[in-house]
Amino acid sequence: MRVTDIQSPKDIKSMNVRQLENLADQIRTFLIESIARTGGHLSSNLGVVELTLAMHYVFNAPKDKLIFDVGHQCYTHKILTGRAQMFPLLRQRNGLSGYQRMHESPYDCWEAGHSSTSLSAALGFATARDLLKQNYEVVALIGDGSLTGGMAMEALNDIGSKQKKLIIIFNDNNMSISRNHAGFEERITALRASKVYRSTKQGMKSNLKNNKMGQNVLKQVTKVKDHIKDGVIDAPLFREFNLDYIGPVDGHNLNELINVLETAKEHDGPIVVHVLTRKGKGYPYAEQDQTGKWHGVSPFDVKTGEPLMKLPYDHLTWSEVISRTLMRFAKKDKKLVVLTPAMAQGSKLLEFSKAYPDRFFDCGIAEQHTVTMAGAMALGGLHPFVSVYSTFLQRAYDQMNHDIGRMKLPVVIGIDRAGLVGQDGDTHQGVFDIAMLRSIPNLILSQPQDAAEAQNLLYTAFRSGKPFCIRYPRGNVKYEEVTDLQDIEIGSWTKTTVGTHPKSIVITYGPDVDHVIAKAKTNNMDLIVVNARFFKPVDGTMIDELYETGLPIHVFETDCRIGSLSTAILEYRNRVAPQFQTFGIDDHFVEQGSVRSLRIQEHIGLEDLFEELEQDV
Numbered sequence: 001m002r003v004t005d006i007q008s009p010k011d012i013k014s015m016n017v018r019q020l021e022n023l024a025d026q027i028r029t030f031l032i033e034s035i036a037r038t039g040g041h042l043s044s045n046l047g048v049v050e051l052t053l054a055m056h057y058v059f060n061a062p063k064d065k066l067i068f069d070v071g072h073q074c075y076t077h078k079i080l081t082g083r084a085q086m087f088p089l090l091r092q093r094n095g096l097s098g099y100q101r102m103h104e105s106p107y108d109c110w111e112a113g114h115s116s117t118s119l120s121a122a123l124g125f126a127t128a129r130d131l132l133k134q135n136y137e138v139v140a141l142i143g144d145g146s147l148t149g150g151m152a153m154e155a156l157n158d159i160g161s162k163q164k165k166l167i168i169i170f171n172d173n174n175m176s177i178s179r180n181h182a183g184f185e186e187r188i189t190a191l192r193a194s195k196v197y198r199s200t201k202q203g204m205k206s207n208l209k210n211n212k213m214g215q216n217v218l219k220q221v222t223k224v225k226d227h228i229k230d231g232v233i234d235a236p237l238f239r240e241f242n243l244d245y246i247g248p249v250d251g252h253n254l255n256e257l258i259n260v261l262e263t264a265k266e267h268d269g270p271i272v273v274h275v276l277t278r279k280g281k282g283y284p285y286a287e288q289d290q291t292g293k294w295h296g297v298s299p300f301d302v303k304t305g306e307p308l309m310k311l312p313y314d315h316l317t318w319s320e321v322i323s324r325t326l327m328r329f330a331k332k333d334k335k336l337v338v339l340t341p342a343m344a345q346g347s348k349l350l351e352f353s354k355a356y357p358d359r360f361f362d363c364g365i366a367e368q369h370t371v372t373m374a375g376a377m378a379l380g381g382l383h384p385f386v387s388v389y390s391t392f393l394q395r396a397y398d399q400m401n402h403d404i405g406r407m408k409l410p411v412v413i414g415i416d417r418a419g420l421v422g423q424d425g426d427t428h429q430g431v432f433d434i435a436m437l438r439s440i441p442n443l444i445l446s447q448p449q450d451a452a453e454a455q456n457l458l459y460t461a462f463r464s465g466k467p468f469c470i471r472y473p474r475g476n477v478k479y480e481e482v483t484d485l486q487d488i489e490i491g492s493w494t495k496t497t498v499g500t501h502p503k504s505i506v507i508t509y510g511p512d513v514d515h516v517i518a519k520a521k522t523n524n525m526d527l528i529v530v531n532a533r534f535f536k537p538v539d540g541t542m543i544d545e546l547y548e549t550g551l552p553i554h555v556f557e558t559d560c561r562i563g564s565l566s567t568a569i570l571e572y573r574n575r576v577a578p579q580f581q582t583f584g585i586d587d588h589f590v591e592q593g594s595v596r597s598l599r600i601q602e603h604i605g606l607e608d609l610f611e612e613l614e615q616d617v
């Protein structure tokens with residue numbers, strides 16, 4: 001059977017192990033070729049091909065609930081549930097989502113994008129099932145990285161106490177995006193080496209190679225259950241949570257996987273199935289990767305592994321502009337430290353981590369902990385910089401409020417991937433941080449117009465002694481090192497007049513400042529373009545001046561408009577200008593798509609702005 005012919009998991013139910021193994025090989029080839037064309041989460045998906053086949057073989061989705069933590073590794077699940085033909089549009093507008101999405105398929109029973117939610121969801125489903133006297137299995141697959149998240153720990157604690165029947169598949173590849181940093185790593189290492197499951201299983205004469213499986217399994221299941229009850233299988237890490245454990249099993253051995261999942265299915269109460277997989281399995285570049293370069297990829301050449309798109313020679317990503325500047329500052333300032341909640345690769349901090357291993361802290365997928373820890377580091381006399389994606393900072397709202405803002409702690413927060421991020425879709429768009437953070441007293445919130453201003457803002461932030469956030473988008477920017485760094489007056493905006501008789505005012509921020517100026521020049525339009533580089537505090541003097549011109553004001557934003565810059569301006573003036581128009585994302589989540597297509601969809605493209613400007617002249 002060809003990968004693209006698979007209609008539903010029924011198609012694999014009558015296969016024998018050899019056929020399943022063949023299918024696994026085909027799926028791997030399909031994934032590599034397909035992701036090479038579209039981009040996507042390569043390594044995590046290559047690692048769970050056999051595991052997902054075994055899950056669909058043993059369980060009966062959609063009746064049984066299969067939950068994938070984060071969901072970035074659910075591509076084989078998509079293939080087995082009849083979606084292979086949609087892969088050419090993976091992560092594109094109106095195309096296949098890179099995550100589980102309920103509107104896409106009845107087999108997607110839950111949605112995520114942020115990590116560590118699967119165990120809470122599993123307990124929720126199991127509780128609903130039992131209260132409503134229904135009958136189905138609940139299975140959550142969670143990686144070793146996602147297990148470091150606070151939510152997962154909270155859920156483990158509750159699952160151990162409630163003792164509902166559910167299965168936690170612990171997908172252990174010893175990697176988060178890059179190497180996993182977990183305190184319980186020692187315990188896991190001990191478990192990885194444990195022979196318990198293997199020796200228990202050795203009695204199960206695996207003569208299933210070419211036959212339909214399952215005949216002998218039940219007898220063996222009873223044996224394994226007895227072992228679990230007798231406490232033969234002792235996994236202190238999970239025992240402490242009052243959870244039964246079985247494993248470790250080879251996550252690329254279908255025979256072993258099917259046996260262990262059948263066993264877990266028969267088990268009463270919660271059970272952890274420990275599966276060892278290899279991230280990137282089957283594609284040598286990805287298998288050897290220790291840095292996370294192959295975790296999420298843009299289109300690449302399968303043979304060479306080289307990306308198909310290259311940055312212009314004088315451009316850097318915004319993350320690189322920030323990390324290079326941090327490297328410069330760290331040379332002189334020995335107290336400068338950098339923290340990341342597991343995003344060293346995406347935030348371009350690996351070079352910093354090598355140059356200053358003692359001053360670099362990967363805290364795991366733990367945004368809340370990272371922010372609070374940085375706060376105490378500041379009180380302890382260090383100069384912390386926290387690098388965090390806008391969307392993941394949502395997890396740490398309370399810490400930003402309760403710890404950083406309230407105590408006025410001088411932590412510099414680099415908010416990466418601010419604004420629309422594109423293909424990751426609605427779970428990842430970084431469009432809420434302005435609204436989220438503007439309400440927190442004492443915080444400074446800024447965004448540079450270009451790479452030079454980014455360097456000056458970072459310089460200002462460290463010298464300010466205040467909680468200082470600098471947001472910057474996904475993508476790249478022309479870079480030149482600023483040798484003569486300048487303090488920027490906090491709360492000050494700048495303005496550029498294009499032409500001699502301006503007829504309108506555009507207030508905007510980030511890279512759009514230059515885009516609007518360039519387009520106004522091309523179109524021979526007379527405009528005042530304001531770089532609103534601080535969202536908090538805003539430049540009251542400049543706002544007053546702009547109002548006094550009597551010109552129509554257009555606030556051009558590409559983030560959630562509720563609570564955003566236009567709101568800040570209106571709050572300041574407490575009245576509406578004669579003509580005051582705002583642009584921004586309305587009160588809804590924005591689905592996936594290229595940033596360009598999403599801006600058109602949301603009426604926040606330059607074209608939309610200029611259409612309105614035409615009316616003013």
Ligand SMILES: Cc1ncc(C[n+]2csc(CCOP(=O)(O)OP(=O)(O)O)c2C)c(N)n1
Nearest residue numbers: 044113114115143144145146175176177342
């Ligand atoms: C709250 C949150 N923080 C950060 C991320 C970014 N992220 C996505 S996958 C991932 C690593 C997950 O590691 P693991 O669970 O072990 O899965 P693997 O990729 O190894 O299969 C991270 C950090 C996220 N999705 N959600």
Ligand SMILES: CC(=O)[C@@H](O)[C@H](O)COP(=O)(O)O
Nearest residue numbers: 070072113296346417424474
């Ligand atoms: C699954 C996840 O949350 C991350 O892998 C995310 O997709 C990374 O995004 P970037 O590609 O912008 O680093």
Ligand SMILES: [Mg+2]
Nearest residue numbers: 143144145175
């Ligand atoms: Mg992992």
